[in-house]
Amino acid sequence: MPMKRENYPPDWPAFSLRIRSERAGWRCECRGICGRVHDELLGDGRCRAKRGDRTVGGHPVVLTVAHLNHDGGPCRCEPRCTFEEHCLALCQACHLNLDRPRHVRNQRTNRLLKDGQLVLPEKGQRP
Secondary structure, eight states: OOOOGGGSOTTHHHHHHHIIIIITTTBOOOSSTTSOOOOOTTSSOOOOOBTTOBOTTSOBOOEEEEESOSTTOSOOOSSOOOOGGGEEEEEHHHHHHHHHHHHHHHHHHHHHHHTTOOOOOOTTOOO
16 A cells, blocks of 8 residues: 555655665664564574565565554654654565554454444554
């Protein structure tokens, strides 16, 4: 699903590019925050995925910038911010896994709403 530009600051494209290229060196910065076990072959604990690689299914690795606004993450900024410490460059697999609890929650809420059920936010959960 494409990003909703209205949720991001105007300087997001430049910020995102700087994080992915300069800070991350076009390599996923995940060190297991996504819940996946990362191979230690490279010695730094980071995910091995980098721009130009291919996934197991043969698709190109896409490097994105993820806000660490998942449950328990440090970012609570609305709209989303450009604080470097609130973001990580992640490959699509790590980003999806990091956001998976929110995706599952949204799917459940959408199913209930479709059926006409009233849905209240769970305690401590972000929409």
